[in-house]
Amino acid sequence: MSVSSGITGKQTGAVSRPFLARLDQWWLLALPVFLFLAVFFLYPTSIILLRTFTEFDAPQSGGLDNLAWFLGGEANRTILFRTILVAAVSTILTSLIAFPYAYLMTVVSARTRTVMLGAVLISMFFGILLRNFSWVVMLQYQGSLNDVLVALGLNRIRFLGTMPAVLMGMTHILFPFMLLPLYAVLRGIDRRLVLAAQSLGATPSRAFWQVYVPLSTPGFVAGSMLVFVLALGFFVTPALLGSQQQSLLSQLMFTQFDKTAAFGRAGAMALVLMIAATVFVVLGNAISRTSRAYEAS
Amino acid sequence: MTSPTLKAAEVEFIGVSKRYGFGPIAIDKLDLTVRPGEFLTLLGPSGSGKTTALNLLAGFQMPTSGQILIDGADISALPAYKRNIGVVFQHYALFPHMTVRENVGYPLKQRRVAKDELRRRVDEALRMVAIEAFADRLPRQLSGGQQQRVAVARAFVFQPRLLLMDEPLGALDRKLRESVQLELKRIHRELGVTVVFVTHDQEEALVMSDRVAVFDAGKIQQVGTASELYDAPLTKFVAQFLGESNCWVGDVTHQSSDRSTVSGPGWTVKGTRIEQTPSSGRAAVVVRPERCSLVARGDAPAGWNEIPGLIRDIVYLGSLRKVVIDLEAGGTAVVSSRPETEFPLNRAVSVAFPISSARTLPAAE
Numbered sequence: 001m002s003v004s005s006g007i008t009g010k011q012t013g014a015v016s017r018p019f020l021a022r023l024d025q026w027w028l029l030a031l032p033v034f035l036f037l038a039v040f041f042l043y044p045t046s047i048i049l050l051r052t053f054t055e056f057d058a059p060q061s062g063g064l065d066n067l068a069w070f071l072g073g074e075a076n077r078t079i080l081f082r083t084i085l086v087a088a089v090s091t092i093l094t095s096l097i098a099f100p101y102a103y104l105m106t107v108v109s110a111r112t113r114t115v116m117l118g119a120v121l122i123s124m125f126f127g128i129l130l131r132n133f134s135w136v137v138m139l140q141y142q143g144s145l146n147d148v149l150v151a152l153g154l155n156r157i158r159f160l161g162t163m164p165a166v167l168m169g170m171t172h173i174l175f176p177f178m179l180l181p182l183y184a185v186l187r188g189i190d191r192r193l194v195l196a197a198q199s200l201g202a203t204p205s206r207a208f209w210q211v212y213v214p215l216s217t218p219g220f221v222a223g224s225m226l227v228f229v230l231a232l233g234f235f236v237t238p239a240l241l242g243s244q245q246q247s248l249l250s251q252l253m254f255t256q257f258d259k260t261a262a263f264g265r266a267g268a269m270a271l272v273l274m275i276a277a278t279v280f281v282v283l284g285n286a287i288s289r290t291s292r293a294y295e296a297s
Numbered sequence: 298m299t300s301p302t303l304k305a306a307e308v309e310f311i312g313v314s315k316r317y318g319f320g321p322i323a324i325d326k327l328d329l330t331v332r333p334g335e336f337l338t339l340l341g342p343s344g345s346g347k348t349t350a351l352n353l354l355a356g357f358q359m360p361t362s363g364q365i366l367i368d369g370a371d372i373s374a375l376p377a378y379k380r381n382i383g384v385v386f387q388h389y390a391l392f393p394h395m396t397v398r399e400n401v402g403y404p405l406k407q408r409r410v411a412k413d414e415l416r417r418r419v420d421e422a423l424r425m426v427a428i429e430a431f432a433d434r435l436p437r438q439l440s441g442g443q444q445q446r447v448a449v450a451r452a453f454v455f456q457p458r459l460l461l462m463d464e465p466l467g468a469l470d471r472k473l474r475e476s477v478q479l480e481l482k483r484i485h486r487e488l489g490v491t492v493v494f495v496t497h498d499q500e501e502a503l504v505m506s507d508r509v510a511v512f513d514a515g516k517i518q519q520v521g522t523a524s525e526l527y528d529a530p531l532t533k534f535v536a537q538f539l540g541e542s543n544c545w546v547g548d549v550t551h552q553s554s555d556r557s558t559v560s561g562p563g564w565t566v567k568g569t570r571i572e573q574t575p576s577s578g579r580a581a582v583v584v585r586p587e588r589c590s591l592v593a594r595g596d597a598p599a600g601w602n603e604i605p606g607l608i609r610d611i612v613y614l615g616s617l618r619k620v621v622i623d624l625e626a627g628g629t630a631v632v633s634s635r636p637e638t639e640f641p642l643n644r645a646v647s648v649a650f651p652i653s654s655a656r657t658l659p660a661a662e
Contacts, residue, residue, distance in 0.1 A: 162298075195357050196390035198377040201407035201455065214394050292394040292435065 045126040049274075051144065052267035057260065066268035076252070083249040084276060086166065086238075087231035091224050093171040094178035098223065099216075102183040106191075117183075118175050128173060132240045135162065135169045161243035169237040174230060178223035185219030227282045229277045249273055301579065302574040303332040305448045305491045306367050306458035308354065312564050315349050318536050323349040327363070328334030331493060338494045340502040342538070348494050350459050350512070354493065356380045367459065370408070378407075383452030383490075385462040389444045391436040397423070397447050398432045404455040414464045422454040440634030442473045449481070453488055457561050460485075466501065478505055504572045527585075531573055533658050536583040543589065543630045543648075546581045546660050549574075557657040563626035568655030579660035586633040588654035591620060591640060597649035606630065608640050622648055 021143055052066050058071055071078050101120075105113050123131060138144050139159035144154045159165045189212060197207035235250040242248070257266040288294055308331035315324040324346040324442040331337045339347035341536030356367060356377030365373050372380060377502055383404075391400050401422055405415045423429040426446035436444055445465060452460055462481075465476045481507060484573045485492050502509045503523040504512045510535070511518040511526065519531045530536035537544060557584045567584045584602075597603035606622040609629070613619075620640060630648045640646070 083496070109465065191622075192386055192388075192390045193392060195355075196384065196386055197392070197403070199355055199357075199382065199384040200404035200451065201378050202403075203378055204376075206407070211392055212419070238592075 010112060010262075011092070013080070048263070048267045048270055050261045050267070052271050053264075055264035055267070057120055057262040057264065060081065062103045067271070069265060070268045070272065079247060079249055079252050080272065082231060086163070086234075086248060087228050089167055090170045090174055090231040091228045092175050092225050093167065095182070095220055095223065097171065098178040098182050099220075102179055102186050102219070105183050105217050106186050106189075119222055120179055123172075124176055128142075128236055131173055132169055132237055135165070135172070135237075135241055139168070146147065161246075163242070166238050166242040166246075166248075169241045170231055170234055173191055173237060174227045177226040177230060181226065182216070182219035183223035185222070186258060189215045214291075215293050217291050221284045221288055221291075225281055226281050232273055304458055305489055307333045307369075308459065308491065308493065309364075309366040309369075310350070310354075311364045311366065313350075313353060313360045313365060315353060315358065315415065315610065316361045322515050324353070324360075327517060329510055329517060329520065331491055334489055334491055335339075336482070336492045336494065336505060336507045338496060338502040338506035338509045339512055340499060340509050340538075341499060342368075342497055345512040346515040347497075347512045348463060349515075351493065351495050352465055354459075355382055355461055377533070381440050381457050381459075383455070383457040383460045385448050385452045385460070385465045386607040387467055389436075389448035389465075389468075391444055391447055391451070393436055393479075395437070396433050396435055397428065400447055401451045401454050404451065408455060418454055422450040425487070426450045426480075436518070441468055442477060445469065445477060446480075449484065453490065458490065460490050460492045462492065464496055465494075466496075466498075471524070471652065481505065503539070511538060513538070518651075529571075530583065530656065530658065531571070533581040533583060533660060536581075536658065541586050541631055543584045543586060544581055545576065545585045545628070547652045549577050549580045549657070552576060554650060559657055561626065564604055564624075566604070566655060567652045568602075568657040569653055570657055573659055574657045575659055581658045581660045582655050583658060584650050586619070586631040588619075589630070589632040589648050589650045591622075591632050591634060591646045592649045594645060594647050596649075597647060601649045602652050602655060604630065605650060606646065608642050608644050608646060612644070622646065624648070 053064070056062060056065055060066055101116070105116050108116070136143075140146075141156055141158060141160075143159075145159065150158060159168075170275045182208075191212075192212050193215070194204075194207045197202060197211045202210060233250050234248065235254065237250055238246075238248045239254075242251075244251075249272075253266045253273075256262045256269070308329075309326045309485055310329040311329040313324060314322060316322045327349075327350060328345075339350055343349045349358065353360050356375060356379075363373075364371050366381075381497065392403065395403065402415055402419045405418060410418070420432075426449055428443060428446045428450065431439060431443060431447075436447065439447065445468075448465065452462075459573055461651070466477055466480075469477060478501065479592070489599065492552075494502075494505060503526075506523065506647055508520060508522055509526055510520045513534045519526060519535045521529075526535055526539050530542075533544060535547075536542040545559065545564065545566055547559045547562060547564070547566075549557055550560045550565070551558040552570060552574075555570055556567055557574050557580065558565060559580050560566075560569050566582045568584070574580060591608075592603070594605060604624055604626070606624040606629075608620060609623045610621040611618060612621070617633050617635065620634060621629045624630055632648055
């Protein structure tokens with residue numbers, strides 16, 4: 001208050017002072033959060049990223065060696081590519097599953113909607129480790145999924161240690177992060193718009209694709225950003241359901257960090273991952289700036 | 298409009314009923330004919346079935362039983378997108394991600410109209426509703442009245458044979474509403490199309506319509522012109538829903554060929570007898586406030602009805618004055634009069650009206 005009254009002029013003061021005063025209070029309220037983030041997020045992240053350029057294990061010796069080591073190794077590039085691919089496939093799978101689920105949630109009764117939402121949220125309460133272990137139980141050679149295959153007259157399949165197993169687990173765990181933003185957007189779409197399109201001569205499927213789907217874009221973008229960025233850094237699921245031969249970037253990072261204590265190399269990987277995530281978020285923002293669906297809200 | 302006058306459709310509802318699930322019946326054996334080129338309003342309180350009737354006609358819902366014919370052809374089973382009916386929705390339902398031009402062009406695009414032709418017809422429609430200056434704006438950037446014009450243009454640009462409007466003026470403020478009412482009338486005249494209009498606003502219905510169908514509890518109470526409904530209501534509901542009415546419900550005590558006498562505790566009123574008037578049992582007598590006069594006790598002209606009461610309230614309405622009377626026999630009556638004579642509050646007076654101004658109607662709801 002004292003600061004703002006000092007810098008505002010006499011004429012404009014009557015209008016701008018309350019706003020600035022309010023701003024000051026909000027900044028003050030947010031200050032602990034900023035401090036917390038600075039100490040526990042900004043500081044360690046910068047340290048790790050910094051070590052990319054300061055800490056070297058032989059044969060790396062200085063400069064951009066750590067980045068060169070990571071991007072130069074064929075195996076590393078394969079892992080990077082695989083990580084991005086897995087994140088992309090997880091994003092696509094979660095949106096394919098989440099869309100009909102979210103749509104259904106907008107048309108059912110309030111009670112059914114609560115049950116549907118609860119069914120999704122309740123699995124989040126059990127912790128990520130337990131959820132991954134239940135996938136181990138389900139997917140193992142003598143597990144329930146294989147029992148079903150046998151009952152259908154098929155042969156048992158070795159799921160664990162394969163990419164499909166990792167994708168199943170990741171899709172399941174990331175599903176709520178796609179569903180919730182998508183549902184929030186679908187709930188706001190006036191379904192009479194679809195009826196209007198039909199009265200104007202559009203078949204139900206054209207009305208759906210030309211009106212409903214474009215208007216749901218903001219939900220897909222928001223959900224995809226969350227899912228893709230989270231998937232890029234996934235560790236527990238690939239570690240438990242996948243294999244060392246098919247590892248993802250976070251597993252490689254963990255090896256460098258934990259086994260060889262090569263902090264510089266881990267930092268280089270973290271940097272690459274961060275750039276990949278940033279590129280994706282920038283892409284999402286670009287879509288949201290050009291899409292007129294954002295005009296609806 | 299340079300395009301040829303549209304062929305206006307004739308609509309017939311034949312014994313149409315609609316029930317939602319196992320719930321109460323929304324529309325009960327509806328019979329209604331809309332004449333070609335007519336502006337017909339479905340008027341009723343909310344939940345009376347008028348919007349359901351519109352949805353059935355648009356094809357958004359299917360009737361439980363009965364037939365809907367357009368120009369003699371049964372369309373009951375035809376999906377909405379094949380019906381070629383323009384619909385203006387209550388809150389316009391403009392596509393928020395499309396410009397005004399794209400919204401109005403949408404029905405033409407569905408019909409695969411060639412690009413040049415499409416542009417020409419969209420421009421023409423926009424000109425007709427005086428919105429061409431906003432063609433490249435998004436709906437969000439328009440005022441309510443402008444959005445309403447776009448919705449109307451989108452509904453008639455593909456030359457439908459029938460236009461449906463579901464309370465299209467409900468979201469507009471009063472002043473704007475009156476100018477849009479006149480504008481819709483003009484568009485109806487210029488297009489020559491059949492219009493079915495839904496509203497709960499009786500004044501709007503009387504201003505705009507050639508005929509009005511009054512709905513209550515899933516049934517049509519009466520169909521007629523504004524003056525038929527106002528001067529010759531067939532049911533107590535119509536008399537009370539359109540304009541103001543004084544109403545007494547009692548038992549029929551006497552009747553002649555053209556008059557019925559209805560009595561209750563402490564009062565007796567004579568009124569015109571019509572075909573629907575019950576010959577015995579419960580009946581209602583209704584009379585419009587402007588047909589009533591205030592007279593000193595016992596001063597009613599010979600042959601008039603006279604009901605004693607006390608003046609409770611006087612409301613000035615510009616050129617008219619509304620006087621509320623507490624009747625001695627219970628209940629109240631309203632008399633409209635010109636404010637020439639002064640009436641003090643609590644003065645003992647009589648409400649008087651000629652027998653020919655009162656109508657005796659069925660009492661049942």
